[in-house]
Amino acid sequence: MTRTVYLNGDYMPETEATVSIFDRGFVMGDAVYEVTCVLDGRLTEFDGHMARLARSLKELEIPCDISRDEWLEIHRKLIELNGLQEGGIYLQISRGDVGDRDFHYPPAGTPPTVVLYTQSRPGLSTDPKADEGIKVISVPDLRWHRRDIKTVQLLYASMAKMAAEKEGKDDAWFVEDGFVTEGSSNNCYIVKNGKIITRQLSNDILHGITRSSVLKMAQEAQMEIEERPFTIAEAQAADEAFFTSASAFVMPIVEVDGVAVGSGKPGSVAKRLREIYISESLKSAI
Numbered sequence: 001m002t003r004t005v006y007l008n009g010d011y012m013p014e015t016e017a018t019v020s021i022f023d024r025g026f027v028m029g030d031a032v033y034e035v036t037c038v039l040d041g042r043l044t045e046f047d048g049h050m051a052r053l054a055r056s057l058k059e060l061e062i063p064c065d066i067s068r069d070e071w072l073e074i075h076r077k078l079i080e081l082n083g084l085q086e087g088g089i090y091l092q093i094s095r096g097d098v099g100d101r102d103f104h105y106p107p108a109g110t111p112p113t114v115v116l117y118t119q120s121r122p123g124l125s126t127d128p129k130a131d132e133g134i135k136v137i138s139v140p141d142l143r144w145h146r147r148d149i150k151t152v153q154l155l156y157a158s159m160a161k162m163a164a165e166k167e168g169k170d171d172a173w174f175v176e177d178g179f180v181t182e183g184s185s186n187n188c189y190i191v192k193n194g195k196i197i198t199r200q201l202s203n204d205i206l207h208g209i210t211r212s213s214v215l216k217m218a219q220e221a222q223m224e225i226e227e228r229p230f231t232i233a234e235a236q237a238a239d240e241a242f243f244t245s246a247s248a249f250v251m252p253i254v255e256v257d258g259v260a261v262g263s264g265k266p267g268s269v270a271k272r273l274r275e276i277y278i279s280e281s282l283k284s285a286i
C-alpha cells in the first residue's frame with residue numbers, strides 16, 4: 001500500500017515525497033527524530049515525545065516553529081489518512097537544504113526539512129517475542145557523547161544490531177568504561193532481589209520516554225528502583241533483565257553474552273511492567 005506521508009506542510013503519496021541531495025540530514029546526518037507509538041489508532045506518550053523533540057532541536061539550534069497542537073494535528077491526520085491502528089509515526093526534522101555541501105550551518109531563515117510517515121505494525125502489543133524474551137550481546141559503545149539528543153546518526157546502532165544478528169541474537173547492549181550504557185535502540189534494566197536497577201540519566205544515554213513512564217509506574221506499584229550503572233557480569237547474575245522503548249514497550253531479556261539471565265525465561269517484574277505499561281498507555285492515548 002502506498003502511504004500518504006507529510007513533507008514540509010503537504011500530504012502526498014510516499015512515491016512523490018522527495019528531499020534535496022543537499023539536505024543537511026542527508027549530507028551531514030544533521031537531523032533529529034522521534035518515534036511515537038500508535039495503539040488502537042491513537043498516540044501514546046505524545047506530549048513526552050514532543051517535549052524531547054523540542055529539547056533535541058534546542059540543543060542543536062535547529063529552528064522549527066511548529067507548535068505542539070500543530071504536531072498533534074499532523075500526527076492525527078496521518079493516522080486517519082493511512083488507517084493506522086497499531087504501529088508508529090516517524091518524525092524527522094533536518095536543518096534543511098543549503099544548496100551545496102558546507103560544514104557551516106545555513107543562514108538564518110533557512111527552513112528545516114520536516115518529514116513524517118506512518119509505520120504499520122499490526123500485533124505490536126501482542127508480540128510473541130515478549131513471551132519468549134530476547135537475547136543480547138554486548139559491544140563497546142563507540143557513539144558520540146551527546147546520546148541524550150535524538151539524532152539520526154544511527155550508523156553505529158545499526159552496526160550493533162547487525163553484529164547481534166550475525167551471532168543469531170536479537171539486540172546489542174553498549175558498554176563503556178565497564179558499564180552498560182543502553183541498548184542499541186532502547187534503555188536497559190536488570191532486576192536483583194526485587195530491585196530494578198537502571199542507569200541514571202545523563203548525556204550518556206537517551207532519556208527514554210518509555211523509561212520515564214515505566215519507572216513512575218514501578219514506583220506506584222511499590223517496586224524498588226536504583227538508578228546507577230551496572231556491568232555485564234551483574235546482568236548475567238541478575239534475576240531478570242529487560243529493556244524499554246516506544247516501539248517495544250517493556251521487553252524481557254533472557255540471555256546476555258551467551259549466559260542465561262535468571263531462569264532463562266521472562267521474569268515476573270518485566271511481565272508485570274509490560275502489562276501495566278500497555279494498559280496504561282491504551283488508557284491515556286490521544
Ligand code: PDD
Nearest residue numbers: 184185186187206208209210211245246
Ligand atoms: N529508539 N535509547 C536509544 C539509543 C534509542 O534509540 C531509544 C528509542 C531509546 C528508548 O527511548 P523511548 O522510550 O523514548 O522510545 C533509548 C526508537 C524507538 C527508535 O530509534 O526507533
